[in-house]
Amino acid sequence: MRVFVTGASGWIGSALVPELLEAGHQVVGLARSDASAAAVEERGAEVLRGDLDDLETLAKGAADADAVVHLAFGHDFSRMDAAIRADAAAVEAMAAVLEGKVLVAASGTPSVPGGVATERDDPAGFGLVAGRMDNARAVVKTAENGVRASVVRLPRSVHGEGDAHGLITRLIAAGKQKGVAAYVGDGTARWPAVHVLDAAHLFRLALEQAPAGSMLHAVGDEGVAIRDVADVVGRRLGLPVTSVEADELGFLGALLAIDQPASADGTRELLGWRPEHPGLLDDLENGYYD
Numbered sequence: 001m002r003v004f005v006t007g008a009s010g011w012i013g014s015a016l017v018p019e020l021l022e023a024g025h026q027v028v029g030l031a032r033s034d035a036s037a038a039a040v041e042e043r044g045a046e047v048l049r050g051d052l053d054d055l056e057t058l059a060k061g062a063a064d065a066d067a068v069v070h071l072a073f074g075h076d077f078s079r080m081d082a083a084i085r086a087d088a089a090a091v092e093a094m095a096a097v098l099e100g101k102v103l104v105a106a107s108g109t110p111s112v113p114g115g116v117a118t119e120r121d122d123p124a125g126f127g128l129v130a131g132r133m134d135n136a137r138a139v140v141k142t143a144e145n146g147v148r149a150s151v152v153r154l155p156r157s158v159h160g161e162g163d164a165h166g167l168i169t170r171l172i173a174a175g176k177q178k179g180v181a182a183y184v185g186d187g188t189a190r191w192p193a194v195h196v197l198d199a200a201h202l203f204r205l206a207l208e209q210a211p212a213g214s215m216l217h218a219v220g221d222e223g224v225a226i227r228d229v230a231d232v233v234g235r236r237l238g239l240p241v242t243s244v245e246a247d248e249l250g251f252l253g254a255l256l257a258i259d260q261p262a263s264a265d266g267t268r269e270l271l272g273w274r275p276e277h278p279g280l281l282d283d284l285e286n287g288y289y290d
Contacts, residue, residue: 001027001102003207004061005089006052007071008045009036011165011184012106012158015200016069028061030072043089052086055093062094067102067207070094070139072259091138099146104206106137109153109192109262110218117192119153119215119266136215143212150206150214155192155262156255157224158199159280161288167252168280170290172233174249181234182186182244184256187227191255192262194220195277205271216267220275223261232284 003020007013008029020027021044029040032051040047050057054070062068070091074083095103110117110133122137142149157168175181199218206216227241234241246253267273278286 001066001207002028002064003067003069004028004030004048004065005060005069005071006030006047007073009039009173010071010271011163012154012196012199012203013071014039014043014162015160015196016071016203017045019200019204020207021045028065028090030058030061045140049110052090055089056168057101058090059093059097059129062101063097065101068094068098068104069203069207070103079186081131084135087132088135088138091135095139095145095149098142101140101147102207103140103147103149104210105136105149105151105156107132107151107153108217109155111258111260114120115215117260117262119217122215140213140215140252148210148212150210150212150216152199152203152216152218153262154199155194155219155221156260157193157280158196158218159283160196160277161286163196163288167255168225168229168289171229171249171252171256172237174252175233175239176237177240178244178248179254180244181230181237181239181241182249183226183230183241184246184249184253186244187225187230187243189226189257189259190223191226192222192260193209193224194275195279195283197277198275202267202271202273205273206231209271214270217264218267219245219262219264220277221279222263223259224280226256228281229284232281233289236284236287
């Protein structure tokens with residue numbers, strides 16, 4: 001297939017583009033800057049210059065392809081409302097020209113109070129999270145218009161060597177600044193996690209096999225206790241491990257306070273996906289985040 005990938009130069013895109021090319025697909029990557037274009041070309045893909053606000057370019061990229069993998073999203077947490085609106089407009093523009101084709105889009109695993117989130121869970125969400133979930137529902141709804149659409153929900157940590165902007169990287173940076181390896185409360189809140197190469201593989205499987213309307217979970221570790229993360233970080237960096245108030249870590253603190261494990265059992269059964277790469281604690285032990 002000829003696959004148009006938004007976010008092709010980003011963290012997951014950098015793993016997905018080689019995965020698609022090795023499987024025999026053609027890849028066209030959206031690139032908003034010279035540096036992004038060079039990164040996409042270096043990985044062997046074609047380049048289409050533009051960004052998520054350039055709806056005509058997005059529609060052209062989708063129309064000229066057999067499939068779209070939509071990874072790009074603005075992660076400036078001070079402008080999340082604008083990012084969600086831009087994401088919704090981008091999905092609408094691409095979906096309008098994808099009848100009879102394939103759309104796979106990234107979203108996030110939900111939080112289910114007192115339970116483990118599964119692919120069947122579709123809670124209303126709250127705050128900015130609700131808007132991102134609305135966009136995922138809009139993707140799935142395009143299946144009604146003849147699009148083989150699916151959503152890959154990503155966990156809080158998509159980790160691996162080279163991770164420069166993920167939430168674990170930000171947590172460690174905040175700890176270095178404060179001089180501690182921090183957790184919130186008693187540290188028992190859990191985050192799901194996945195290695196970036198396993199996530200990329202699931203996106204390819206979704207592209208090739210997922211039935212229309214599928215909701216998938218790219219989850220390797222169902223739930224890693226944040227205190228365990230802090231213990232590894234503290235030991236490796238020689239920092240004291242301590243509990244802090246959530247507001248001391250800004251938006252990260254709020255996320256660290258929520259127990260939000262997630263399962264991928266349904267995804268594994270549907271697509272035969274099996275994570276093969278190290279879990280989050282093993283990756284921390286590998287020293288990539290030191």
